[in-house]
Amino acid sequence: xxxxxxxxxxxxxxxxxxxxxxxxxxxxxxxxxxxxxxxxxxxxxxxxxxxxxxxxxxxxxxxxxxxxxxxxxxxxxxxxxxxxxxxxxxxxxxxxxxxxxxxxxxxxxxxxxxxxxxxxxxxxxxxxxx
Numbered sequence: 015x016x017x018x019x020x021x022x023x024x025x026x027x028x029x030x031x032x033x034x035x036x037x038x039x040x041x042x043x044x045x046x047x048x049x050x051x052x053x054x055x056x057x058x059x060x061x062x063x064x065x066x067x068x069x070x071x072x073x074x075x076x077x078x079x080x081x082x083x084x085x086x087x088x089x090x091x092x093x094x095x096x097x098x099x100x101x102x103x104x105x106x107x108x109x110x111x112x113x114x115x116x117x118x119x120x121x122x123x124x125x126x127x128x129x130x131x132x133x134x135x136x137x138x139x140x141x142x143x144x
Contacts, residue, residue, distance in 0.1 A: 017091070027072075042078055086106075088107045
């Protein structure tokens, strides 16, 4: 399933602590959208859903709904900081193509073209952070 790097765990631990106990964990999901067809979503959750896989990484709990699980199998989530900003980076072995900005992907067949007008992707084709 999903793998978190030490940097992602550390960052998420801080985010969850700032929620003051209101969040039990972080939901990672895949939804339709983006210029390549599918996009990642992340958000704090108060509790797991009935069909969620619940993953523990020390103090961090991740929830993944059953519909997203096949697309997130083997995904490595990292937190990176650089000159262009900081954010979460997804390394998805299931992606057959991705948008140049890394915010959307396709898991079967060719992906769409990433343009600023249609998707809000940034100008850097190598950027993969959120």
